[in-house]
């Protein structure tokens with residue numbers, strides 16, 4: 042191979058996604074992204090980006106034993122509460138222990154999914170080089186296989202946060218949660234559907250990760266889709282077998298002493314524990330991006346964005362929930378959603394400390410920092426779901442109106458024309 | 472413990488603990504308690520020379536033992552980070568039950584070797600792999616055996632010769648070892664004692680400060696074999712040590728048509744050049760066995776240019792999709808300009824450019 046000296050890599054570039062399947066780089070125009078111009082100038086955006094880079098680096102340089110001890114302590118509590126939970130639900134003859142067992146098991150699943158699973162799978166603890174907290178190896182106690190969740194969450198959602206048509210987590214293809222989403226008749230059922238999804242949230246996450254919609258739209262290949270389906274089925278088998286077959290079967294040993302219903306009680310306890318986790322994670326996650334004050338973005342505005350603009354999009358596109366320390370741990374520190382979106386790969390226990398720096402910058406540039414108590418954020422999400430479920434007056438906001446259809450057709454044709462042009466001049470796109 | 476361990480590692484137990492393993496739970500009770508994770512407690516750290524130590528270890532029940540010549544991946548945790556390096560077992564397989572040892576030479580800027588030599592305390596728990604490696608004696612050791620080593624490369628062959636001694640091996644064994652001086656030599660007392668045995672010849676060559684009246688001098692040369700009366704074509708030979716020594720021995724054996732008698736082991740100690748100019752050095756994709764001149768682009772881009780297809784997502788250091796293990800070498804983060812030079816750490820290849828020679832597990 043010849044030794045060619047490449048042009049040095051442009052520092053602080055956020056949109057160097059040269060070969061990513063979805064790209065925020067507009068290959069036809071180097072027009073700068075317009076995100077954040079209502080708050081600051083391009084120079085200020087650049088400076089803002091550098092200031093946040095410095096905050097991130099400061100935390101990275103300080104990572105060490107205390108962070109390792111922390112995550113191991115959480116894992117210890119998680120495992121202990123799981124074991125206590127399993128023991129408790131084996132005592133259906135003694136209701137206090139049985140109910141405590143269900144609660145412990147629910148707590149264990151919450152800790153496993155939130156403070157441990159979600160954060161470990163972001164690579165927050167990769168620096169420890171410990172296989173137990175390694176992002177590529179961790180598998181969580183959840184129906185959704187980690188591999189596909191990581192793709193949809195870490196990559197798609199965290200990179201293209203709140204950009205319409207790119208971030209599949211805006212309303213999860215199910216709800217209308219933002220003014221700029223087109224309205225369909227199914228959105229009339231925003232609220233009841235949300236309630237049902239809350240109870241079976243882990244199944245929803247799994248289904249979201251299979252990406253059937255993307256496959257039907259031709260956006261992912263058949264192999265990709267089938268791989269996702271296969272992984273999902275395998276994980277479903279394992280999770281269902283464990284919670285709803287193997288553990289209840291062990292309960293058969295109790296039948297002579299307790300009665301025929303012992304395995305059924307254990308089965309029900311497992312279901313309830315899973316539902317507890319589902320409800321909790323649903324609430325926390327919906328409060329992270331769906332309260333009214335959270336902003337969404339158009340793809341055109343984000344094309345060719347700088348790192349500062351990418352940071353700003355994360356800041357404006359997320360919302361925090363205030364609360365006490367144990368509350369934050371239970372949310373996996375996703376109550377610091379803003380800080381999490383700015384720095385998805387630094388250990389979540391550092392978000393409270395980072396929040397101080399973020400707030401200073403928010404003040405300095407006169408930005409918006411979305412936060413509020415849990416009750417306030419939940420109420421806001423419910424109001425949004427209710428309000429946006431109504432049919433809008435503007436025909437352009439209705440997905441099936443002739444006006445919207447014409448608009449989409451025009452967009453499709455423009456895109457096709459662009460592709461053709463690209464095919465003719467491939468060197469331009471590299 | 473055998474049956475219990477088998478039961479704990481069985482499928483029914485795995486399906487009850489899924490998606491985790493039983494070791495995730497046992498680890499919470501005590502780190503030494505494990506069905507499959509090999510862990511060991513440090514019994515003692517013995518200074519061999521001014522810059523080398525032997526670490527005596529008592530492994531947990533998951534350890535399946537070793538064949539002389541094999542190495543282990545040895546992990547120590549310092550300030551929350553586990554650092555893993557390969558070290559060859561140096562003790563005899565027939566040694567005191569329940570322990571084995573590795574011996575380590577401290578490298579000037581080396582992290583783990585310095586730590587083991589200076590700071591490792593008895594009772595510390597270390598994280599191991601099972602013994603691995605093909606650099607081992609055959610089941611039936613032939614009558615003529617030659618072991619050649621240089622510097623810290625003595626460790627695996629030391630394990631071989633100690634085991635042969637302890638198992639009453641009768642065939643002829645010649646041990647040819649190169650060290651800078653007698654002070655730099657590990658296992659001196661043991662080598663002196665081994666030399667007493669009738670079937671064993673121990674020949675030590677001190678390259679910097681030869682012993683007065685030494686029979687052999689300087690670096691390895693075919694004359695050294697002649698002097699020892701060795702015919703390479705009918706002598707099974709093991710060599711371990713610096714790359715230079717191994718290369719000379721290999722060339723000599725090839726020339727003499729004895730290459731099939733030769734077994735080699737490299738201790739690849741990586742070199743790091745923090746001051747390397749932009750776009751110099753070689754980028755090695757270890758798994759694919761491809762080497763490319765460092766072009767100065769990100770490792771992801773260079774891998775793609777070399778025809779590999781690593782996984783990626785955001786290409787901006789956010790999503791963690793592209794992480795791979797960097798085996799060794801220094802890299803620079805394109806956004807923060809931070810340089811990391813640790814051996815065996817994971818990096819996001821979309822935002823790192825190599826500084827000098829870098830080896831990644833791609």
Ligand SMILES: Cc1cc2nc3c(=O)[nH]c(=O)nc-3n(C[C@H](O)[C@H](O)[C@H](O)COP(=O)(O)OP(=O)(O)OC[C@H]3O[C@@H](n4cnc5c(N)ncnc54)[C@H](O)[C@@H]3O)c2cc1C
Nearest residue numbers: 556557558559575576580581582583584626738739743814
């Ligand atoms: C199969 C096998 C078996 C082995 N068996 C043994 C054995 O039995 N005994 C033994 O002693 N070794 C053995 N080794 C070598 C061992 O694994 C390590 O490579 C060696 O001990 C160095 O590790 P380290 O952590 O001390 O150095 P590292 O921290 O990995 O550094 C590697 C090199 O880079 C340089 N370096 C690191 N960081 C910097 C920096 N910031 N600036 C400048 N230079 C830097 C150091 O000088 C050092 O030479 C074996 C290797 C292999 C592959």
Ligand code: FES
Nearest residue numbers: 784785786791821
């Ligand atoms: S591709 Fe997303 S971190 Fe490298």
